[in-house]
Amino acid sequence: MSPPLAFIRAQGSVITDADGHDFLDYQAAFGPIILGHNFPEVNQRVQEMMARIDLVGVGQTDVEIDLARKVCEHIPSAEKVLFCNSGSEATYGAVRLARAVTGRKKIIKFQGCYHGWHDYLAMNVITPAEKLGMRDPLSAGSLEEALRATLICEFNNLEDVSRTLQQNRGEIAAIIIEPIPHNIGCVLPQPGFLEGLREMTRENGIILIFDEVVTGFRHSLGGYQKLCGVTPDLTTLGKAMANGYPIAAICGKSELMDQFNTRQGGCVFFAGTYNGHPFACAAALATIEVMEKQRVHEHVFRLGEKMRKGLQDILQLLKIKATVAGFGSVFLIYFLEGPVNNYADLLQNDQELFVSHRRKLMDRGIFQLPLNLKRNHISFSHTDEDIERTLRATEEVLATTPSVRE
Ligand SMILES: Cc1ncc(COP(=O)(O)O)c(C=O)c1O
Secondary structure (H helix, E strand, O other): OOOOOOEEEEEEOEEEEOOOOEEEEOOHHHOOOOOOEOOHHHHHHHHHHHHHOOOOOOOOOHHHHHHHHHHHHHOOOOOEEEEEOOHHHHHHHHHHHHHHHHOOOEEEEEOOOOOOOOOOOOEOOOOOHHHOOOOOEOOOOOOHHHHHOEEEEOOOOHHHHHHHHHHOOOOEEEEEEOOOOHHHOOOOOOOOHHHHHHHHHHHOOOEEEEEOOOOEOOOEOOHHHHHHOOOOOEEEEOHHHOOOOOOEEEEEOHHHHOOEOOOOOOOEOOOOOOOOOHHHHHHHHHHHHHHHHOOHHHHHHHHHHHHHHHHHHHHHHOOEOOEEEEEOOEEEEEOOOOOOOOHHHHOOOOHHHHHHHHHHHHHOOEEOOOOOOOOEEOOOOOOHHHHHHHHHHHHHHHHOOHHHEO
8 A cells, every 4th residue: 555645634643545444643744743743733723823924024022032042041052043944954054154264165964864855965864785884875966065065974983084084084063863873763872972073073173963853842951962962062952843834043252153143243144035934933822832732742751761661562572673763752663673873774673564564554553654764753642541542553563473473
């Protein structure tokens, strides 16, 4: 069965396709849905905003200022913040700023991390085995010069980063990283890895950018940086910040952010007709306030733990050699024997099984995107019963999948 691609309804933890099939949703629109679909408090704030103001496009609105204050209150690296509409715009702006302030051209990213669609960074995410160690652009038509200026290192490998820095001494403007590479499921940073990057970048005058477009607000109000205690120079945010409304942000140290032309004398161009749109700002404010007032993270972390433990028990019971991965609200099963420390380890994942397992779950009304290495997300609207139902369906599917049994 191929995925039902036409949806007509989304409510709480359930999405409904055009044929009227309900699915328990773990795709969460690639991550934004942290509270649940169509969350009443968020919708209400957007509706109130619609009744009051729409796009003005000059100066600021009160909601944009309130939201900026919230981001700076919560995200440790945020002294100042600018809003745009997508994570790709945010990472583009962060890289451009890093190049401007350092006067250097090259960027380091990590194999397996995704930072958006632009030529600066759209490469080396789910790279085929034969291309590992080579440049692997995501798109035809990318500018060769832009690709050449982006160097690829291995996640969790400080020696590789150190070697790359030595080989390109004085040429690296920024290191950009998903602190947990969620675009290949969930690979956790080993103790000392992010700390090591912080030290190396500080010593070498390199801008450290945490791309928290997935992890920000999903793993804590302060992003993963709050949990791991490593503060980057710049941070990009998006997705779970507004529970599905289109908004993203770049934030960081004042001395860097002041170089944007949104400040007098700033020389780094930053613009966008819809930047700071009041509807999206209202959605983000409402989302953050719900997370502040209700036990959102406690709930999604508890259900995440319950899911991972339940999956682990099923694998053990059925004697299946596979690896349960995840953090907080994120979970998935890799069909490989761990441990998983970097993308190369994930080449062992049985892709066919990974996809067919998820297709079978869809037949049972559970939606986990049937695409290799994609993560699953739990929202505040998921219940214990949802998790138990998912575990029962998973056990049924795995029990009848002979190729995974020992
Ligand atoms: C970590 C990360 N950064 C940036 C982006 C790009 O965000 P957008 O799709 O909003 O442009 C994504 C999108 O999946 C992402 O996962």
